[in-house]
Amino acid sequence: MAGNQAMQVEEILKDLQNTPGFKAYIILNSDGIVIRHTMDSNERAVQHAHHITELYNKSVAQIQDLFDHPEDSRVENVRMRTKNYEMIVSSVGSYTLAVFQDETA
Numbered sequence: 417m418a419g420n421q422a423m424q425v426e427e428i429l430k431d432l433q434n435t436p437g438f439k440a441y442i443i444l445n446s447d448g449i450v451i452r453h454t455m456d457s458n459e460r461a462v463q464h465a466h467h468i469t470e471l472y473n474k475s476v477a478q479i480q481d482l483f484d485h486p487e488d489s490r491v492e493n494v495r496m497r498t499k500n501y502e503m504i505v506s507s508v509g510s511y512t513l514a515v516f517q518d519e520t521a
Contacts, residue, residue, distance in 0.1 A: 437518040439501055444469065446510040468514045471496075472505050 432438060433454070442461050443452040448469035453461040476491045483489040493506040497519060505514045 432515065435517070437520065439516040439518060441516070442468065442514045444512040444514070448512075451511075464514070468503075468505055468512070472507060472512065 429441070432441060440454045440456075441452075442450055442455065442465055444465050445451050448465055450458070450461045450465045455461040455464065472491075472494055475494045479491050480489040491507075493504055495502065495504045497503075500519060501516050502519055503514060503516050505512060507513075
């Protein structure tokens with residue numbers, strides 16, 4: 417079963433990379449450690465991972481403060497757009513995926 421899941425993840429990442437506008441992705445574990453990336457260097461991936469983890473955790477905390485009901489405060493993803501790119505961060509289980517794409521995508 418684990419082998420099948422690994423193949424599914426590989427297929428999804430391959431499809432993701434073939435998406436128009438795709439720039440890069442980073443996969444983090446629950447400790448915010450980069451376990452896989454397509455950035456131009458490990459140093460850059462680690463730097464992004466640090467900021468992504470901090471941003472995501474602060475976003476979750478702020479959303480939980482805004483809503484009284486736990487079912488209303490579950491953050492599924494955080495999406496930000498800058499002049500150069502768009503970043504989408506989603507956390508599932510003990511993994512976080514951050515995807516970067518062109519701002520026009």
